[in-house]
Amino acid sequence: ALIGARAGEARSFSVRGEQGMLSGVPEHLSSRWGSDIKEELLASPLVTRTLTDVLVEVRAPRFVHYVSIDVEGLELEVLQGLDLARFEVGAFTIEHNFQEPLRSDIRRHLEAHGYVHVLALAHDDCYLHPRVLEAVRGRWAWQRARRGGVSRRVGFGGVVESETLG
Secondary structure, three states: EEEEEOOOOOEEEEEEOOOHHHEEEEHHHHHHHHOOOOOEEEEEEEEEHHHHHHHOOOOOOOOEEEEEEEEOOOOHHHHHHOOOOOOOOEEEEEEOOOOOOHHHHHHHHHOOOEEEEEEEEEEEEEEHHHHHHHHHHHHHHHHHHOOOEEEEEEEEOOOEEEEEEO
């Protein structure tokens, strides 16, 4: 299935490169990869579905623990097709390849739904649902208390926490 922001749109889909190493919507592939990969192995029209439609079809639970989105430039469209009032995601990793305004738009979209950007990993950003973030912070506090109130650990974003509980 080709996942998009809205269901029922006809979009072109292409498989390119040696042994089909790259696939996606041609205009997004071209903007990222330029003319580096010329050999087109397959071009086919597909009709889009939303991520919400797919989750409903497979009877996914309301809370999905983890979603990774790496779709060569269509990450925001995939997110826009996910009803975050209907499905909660504990953690996301989303590829951005340092493309602006895509990266900032993804962040704004998720933060508008309460998600917190917690870490940048190479070409991906990581976001946590606020309940998951609070559970993680609660676990850290419990571990600090168990060790006599002193903790030194690397937190989200590489920030070193050092704290004595009073």
